[in-house]
Amino acid sequence: MITLAKNPAPAAEYRTLLGHTLACAACRAKAPCFTRARLTRAWRAARVPWKASR
Numbered sequence: 001m002i003t004l005a006k007n008p009a010p011a012a013e014y015r016t017l018l019g020h021t022l023a024c025a026a027c028r029a030k031a032p033c034f035t036r037a038r039l040t041r042a043w044r045a046a047r048v049p050w051k052a053s054r
């Protein structure tokens with residue numbers, strides 16, 4: 001089971017993603033954005049620790 005509430009790690013990644021979506025014209029227009037895709041991938045990677053290579 002995934003327990004998101006118990007994982008504080010992705011806070012920084014999420015803040016970066018959120019900050020981008022607020023500042024990016026493409027994201028605000030809900031248009032495809034490569035930067036958002038990359039930040040989302042980084043956020044998901046941080047959200048799923050067992051996927052990250054150690």
Ligand SMILES: [Zn+2]
Pocket residue numbers: 020021024025026027033034035036
């Ligand atoms: Zn964007």
